[in-house]
Amino acid sequence: MFNLPHSGIKLNLRKEPALSGPVFCADMPKTAFLPLKSGGKDFYPEGLKIGSEVQRGQILAYAREDRELRIISPFDGIYEGIAEKKHPYYRRISCLQISTSGGGGEETTEDEAAAEGVIADAAAISGTDAVRGTAQDSGATEDVTAQGEETSAAGSVMSEDDKTALEEEDILDIPLPDMTLSQLAERAKAAGIIDETDGVFLYEKLLEADESCCAAAVSSLDSRPFASSGTAALLKYKKEVCGGLRLISQAMGGVSKHILIYGEECAGKIAGDSIGDIKLVKLVGNYPFMPMLPDGAFIIGVQAAKALYDACADDKLNFKQIITVSGSAVGNPQNIEAYIGTPIIELIEHCSLDLRPGRILADNVMMGQSISASSVVFPGLSAITVLTDKETRHATACIGCGRCVNVCPKKIMPCYILRDYQNENINGEDFRRAQSCIGCGLCSYVCPSGINVAKIVARSANVLRRAALYEHAARQGGQQEESV
Ligand code: SF4
Ligand code: SF4
Secondary structure, eight states, X not given: OXXXXXXSBOOOOOOTTTTTSOOEEOOOOSEEEEESEETTEEEEEOXXXXXXXXXXXXXXXXXXXXXXXXXXXXXXEEEEEEEEEEETTTEEEEEEEEEEXXXXXXXXXXXTTOOTTHHHHHHHHTTOOOOOOOOOOOOOOOOOOHHHHHHHHHHOOSOGGGOBOOXXXXXXXXXXXXXXXXXXXXHHHHHTOEETTTTEEHHHHXXXXXXXXXXXXXXXXXXXXXXXXXXXXXXXSHHHHXXXXXXXXXXXXXXXXXXXXXXXXXXXXXXXXXXXXXXXXXXXXXBSOOOBOOTTEEEXXXXXXXXXXXXXXXXXXXXXXXXXXXXXXXSSOEEEEEETTOBHHHHHHHHOBSSOEEEEEESOTTTOEEEOTTOBOOTTOOEEEEEETTTSOOOOXXXXXXXXXXXXXXXXXXXXXXXXXHTTOTTXXXXXXXXXXXXXXXXXXXXXXXXXXXXXXXXXXXXXXXHHHHHHHHHHXXXXXXXX
């Protein structure tokens, strides 16, 4: 049912030692910066005065267009004002600066990180009356395909001693509320859950889904050479992840449930092919690890599934996320569970630097965007990669080698887009192909001239998007004039 394409290239995975060690639970930062933009929405503070006290669970800001979407304080502290921070996708964002009572590590467990009851209050405000009850999970209705079983075989090469089975009794016996998709969406919205796989609000995806979905899946695929936060989150929170998946399946009428795992990296960590009626689909393939989904399949990330379970089954808000801090410059790569709003420099310092650092990338060495050490953990961030000074290449001119063309999984001839971009020729056939880019970063990875081709292609796609918007606006203006 789920599979990886045969295209792409084989990359050296460098997920160890971060994946082998336990997830480190970071202290509450002494000064936190809560982003006022996430999931493409802007938030506006309300009722905050500089120097005023802030309490954990207090609503600090609302989305302008929808007051049910809020930013809730993870901390007790003092509001210090607005600070600007660099964001990899939105350039610069405003953040609420909060001086916390943290830093001493007294509130570092997952239970303490939750503001219980806030979700229930939010649901009551918005009119949702979540029904509590015993799980009525109707079980799997479909088997994985032969391909899924074949790929799972590729993952089971470690000795039994190395394997940590996912204990079924823990997972299958937990009672779950019986909720509809719209009730799940309300809870996901009140909790402000972002799906780490695409940076979109989970409630939007749940509202778009319907009972006609054929399967529900959670992806722990860490598509980047250094990142392992998806796998680490699955191993640490298997009960919650499975619970979140079962809630979705239940709301979809009991569709089949799947957890996608990248076989090579999980071979020694996760044994077996199922957890009860949840299929473990172990995929092995080349980069980009983009599973081909069957029509009508619903898929979210591991951390989003865990947060959904927390919000719906435990009435808890999840203020933390697991982030892989790694890269050639990092001395002690680790998966760290950190509060939203924690300065990235604190996570890097915890892992120590072995070599002189060059660029710091958010998310991904292949398609990651630069951030600065003073940036902060934002919702959906799953990896920080610190490259060495030497790895930060300086680009020279394109030599027309064609490597980017050969490697591109979308066959869109990146070097021609680069040429058209430099010549400002935005009407050409080649240039228009930029819109099909999936941002895998392979063209930049293979370019011997060190050109960030993927970035140029992404910019080109933006140019086309803006041009289409202007054209649309001009057409509408023309129609209005005609009607007058
Ligand atoms: S052009 Fe886009 S899809 Fe093609 S290799 Fe580059 S980043 Fe990947
Ligand atoms: S890989 Fe780099 S140098 Fe080679 S054609 Fe593409 S852009 Fe030019």
